[in-house]
Amino acid sequence: MENPKKDSKKINDLEQNYKNQENTTLTTNQGVKINDTNNSLKAGERGSTLLEDFLLREKITSFDHERIPERIVHARGSAAHGVFELYESIEQYSKAGIFTDVNRKTPVFVRFSTVAGSKGSTDLARDVRGFAVKFYTEEGTWDLVGNNMPIFFIQDAMKFPDLVHSVKPEPNKEIPQAASAHDTFYDFVSRTTETLHNQIWLMSDRAIPRSFRMMEGFGIHTFRLINDKGESHFVKFHWKPKLGVHSVTWDEAVKISGADSDFHRRDLWDAIEAGHYPEWELGIQIVPQEDEFKFDFDLLDPTKLIPEEMVPVKIIGKMTLNRNPENFFAETEQVAFLPGHIVPGIDFTNDPLLQGRLFSYRDTQLSRLGGPNFHQIPINRPIAPANNNQRDGMMQMDIVKGQTAYFPNSLGGGCPHLAKIAEGAFDSYEERIDAKKIRTRSESFNDHFSQPALFYRSLSQYEQEHVAEAYTFELGKCMHSEIQERMLWLIAQIDEDLANKVAKGLGLEVPKSIEQPINQAIGADADIQKQQPPKKKIYLDKAPTLSQANTKFDSIATRQVAVLVAKGFSMKNFKKMTDVLEQEGAVIKLIAPHGGKVICDENMEHKVDAAIMTTESVLFDALYIPGGKKAVESLKKESKFIKFINETFKHCKAIAVDNEGEDLINESFVKDYKDDKAVFINKTPEDFVKAMAKHRNWDRRTIVKNIPV
Missing domain, CATH: 3.40.50.880 (Class I glutamine amidotransferase (GATase) domain)
Known part of the structure; x- marks a missing residue:
């Protein structure tokens, strides 16, 4: 087996070949040169992403259509039906019926998944777990599309194809499957420091849950809740399992993968069949509109969480899964979750990752489910009546009658007519925007080390040992020592003791300095190449709620x-x-x-x-x-x-x-x-x-x- 650590001449020759290649400048599919592939075009540094961003659309459209028909990410999943019940009305925050009517039992369909592997991979991979909930509300369908970790790897949707390409099997040999322990992933992570927070969660026990029934779920992004007065509050969504948050050890995960690669899927199915219905409580963290800038981190940054010690989670309802699917393909495989599916009383923020997901998820379903009518598949049909002027297209399953398919009209009696806001029509939150059109990121997104350090400090001793062991295993699979050294330096910026433990396991020294990764918030034409500052902010000594040692x-x-x-x-x-x-x-x-x-x-x-x-x-x-x-x-x-x-x-x-x-x-x-x-x-x-x-x-x-x- 070749060892690039020892074969430095071969590496140097490869690098020289790349340098000698002509036309190595990054371009669009039409050959237009690009000077920034890290940031989407926004209305101001913290503003909404603009539809005219053809670079974002080309990059994500190409990415979304790379796989047919398997999901590009979250391919391996398991799902169940259930109900959501509200404990108490929060009408002071939201006018959404699901949050105001305590007499409702809202049907839900929930899909859990691993992210990186294919449909045939193991349930016990060290990976983020998807936690997507489809609420069939009386006002329309709301999809809360999240994970079992409260943050994401990247800050801007423009980087999503790069992230997934790096963690997927390396394209020259299609290895490894359902694993992040390889050079391309850590090459990306070590040069994209915004990934470090989600990365250390991935190294923790959270990445190998005991079961789907014993893991938390998070909406990841900061959303808005809008009440009937038009007032806005920022909100983070949490799912808290009634059974507590528990994991297996890495040694167990490896052996379970061989003994029963369907361990999580079987566990969920068997529990529901036996009447042991899984339950989660829905919690919310509320931040008033006027407190948007009071934290040492940016609420719109999806790589940051709000510690519960700073903003407590208010429990408002319970979800119970009580019925297994009757046909895996028709339900679990064909279900389509879209972050853009919201109802009156819930709205988006200018989180640049969320903004990109609003486009990407719908675009992906177009190729995966055959066309624009995937909402007519039974598992995706809303329980609220659907009336519009959209017609035809692939997979059209409804026979829509009538002469008119446009608005306004008189031949159809003006129907379907527009609803008034007071009648429950959706209205977007009126946010003032006065900014330059710019391709960059807010300076408030630049701190990449404080929250990973807080997470590690908050773990119990055994959890910290597991993190060190996980990094040692993962980086030990990397064949390029320069990638290992970059990662060791970055880990040392999170915690020196952690870095020393990992370095010892690798037989390396933590480097005193490295060529620091360029801040991803700027493009190649920036006058000053701003380096990521290693100095950490300590706004909490510890956040005990981050440790599974404090679960139920x-x-x-x-x-x-x-x-x-x-x-x-x-x-x-x-x-x-x-x-x-x-x-x-x-x-x-x-x-x-x-x-x-x-x-x-x-x-x-x-x-x-x-x-x-x-x-x-x-x-x-x-x-x-x-x-x-x-x-x-x-x-x-x-x-x-x-x-x-x-x-x-x-x-x-x-x-x-x-x-x-x-x-x-x-x-x-x-x-x-x-x-x-x-x-x-x-x-x-x-x-x-x-x-x-x-x-x-x-x-x-x-x-x-x-x-x-």
């Missing part, structure tokens, strides 16, 4: 408990434990040496959920061994049961055993750690439940690193 730990509902059994297992112990676990909502799975049925010591038959050779410990949240002398002797003969125990312990999960089950424990590494606070030998089921609710015993990490499995 009060439930074991839907947690999967593996019970190791064989012929002759103790029914008395089994029933005592499982009665309590099932009462708390846990799911019991019997793992035996074989499939079919297994007989307990009371001569009762029990259905085996999985033979030991067909399953893995990483698919479960906890382990229980009910004992029974004959059963334990059988289990000891199968080495994979010992591996199962060792692996459960290594991944810091709760383990409970009764009576002779201890003999099986004594065959494993756990025999030396029976005093562990999440290992229970002949203890009460209630003790086991409390430990399971804590998700993991992370204190165990210091002693399990060297345990082989």
Whole structure:
């Protein structure tokens, strides 16, 4: 295998070839030279994006039509139907019926997804997760298109094709699939410092959730809420899972991908089929119009979040998913989410990423779903009546009657007629714009280090260790040392200790200086090449809400408990434990040496959920061994049961055993750690439940690193 680190001559030759090529200046498809491909054309630095921006339209249109029919991003997804219920009216902020009528049950369709991989990739990739909600409201369809992370990689939609091209498989060899651990991605990240905030979230446990049901969702952008007086408030949308926010370890993610690449998809489906309906509460962060500029960051910058410690999240409603799709293609694949789908009472801001998404998403659906009539596909149809003068086109499924298809008209009696604002017509917020037409970005977008540093400072010790391990793994896959060194320098600007840990794992030193990335907010013709200042702002020492260590730990509902059994297992112990676990909502799975049925010591038959050779410990949240002398002797003969125990312990999960089950424990590494606070030998089921609710015993990490499995 070639190693570019050692083969420096080859790299130099390639670079020289590129330099010698003629016409290397960036151009449009028509050969027009371009001096800025980082910023869209706006009405002022913080103004709205202009429709006349032909450079933006050409770049994004080409990008949107690169793949047919699979989604370019978010290709692998899973979805479900449900309802949204409002707890209390927020009519002081919004006139939207969904936010004012507490008697409504608004139908929703929610699609979760990974971003980078294809439809056939694994569920457990280290990746951002899509979290898109379609509200079928009485006033029209509202799509809240977000992710499980509150920020995005880039600030301007002009950079979106570059971001996705960098993270997708490298075009010369189509490697790697569903992974960001490669040179092109980190080459882009290390030269585009606005990506660093979302990047460190990607290195955290947030990127490998335990399930879709146990991850947060965010609208990402700052939107507006408009009340019936025409008053505006800025808003950020949050989805808070009732089960808390939990993740798997990277070692588990790697093994789950091999054991069950459909782990998240199956988990969501099975939970709904079993009646364990996933629930999230909808929260909002409200910022009055007059407070737009009171923060040390810009509300319109999609790479920034508003810490909940500065603006608390107000919980206003609950979403419950209670029905699986009946046809995966017709619903999950054909559903079209568009950020431009809003209803009266909700409006956009001049966030330059959001502005670009308003164009891009609709454009993408035109090629993916066959034409402009994709809204007529059943899963996309609004429940509000749709009447307009749009006719014909590919995939037209309605037979629209009448002589007229224009406005105004008299032959059709003036119908469909215009609605008045007072009758619920949509009206855009009247925002004064007085600015020069300019292709740049606001100076208020320039701080790229303060929020990544805040995020890292706010994590618990075990979460920080996971971040360091993730960076080490990801950058260790990069073959170009200059990319690794650029990243190490940038990580050091976030946190020096973090950079030193990663550097040690890579066998490198953190460089004292690098050729700093040029600020992306300016074009090539700028008189002064402004460098990104490394100095960080500290407007909060820590934001505890950013750490999963502060999530909910009060439930074991839907947690999967593996019970190791064989012929002759103790029914008395089994029933005592499982009665309590099932009462708390846990799911019991019997793992035996074989499939079919297994007989307990009371001569009762029990259905085996999985033979030991067909399953893995990483698919479960906890382990229980009910004992029974004959059963334990059988289990000891199968080495994979010992591996199962060792692996459960290594991944810091709760383990409970009764009576002779201890003999099986004594065959494993756990025999030396029976005093562990999440290992229970002949203890009460209630003790086991409390430990399971804590998700993991992370204190165990210091002693399990060297345990082989």
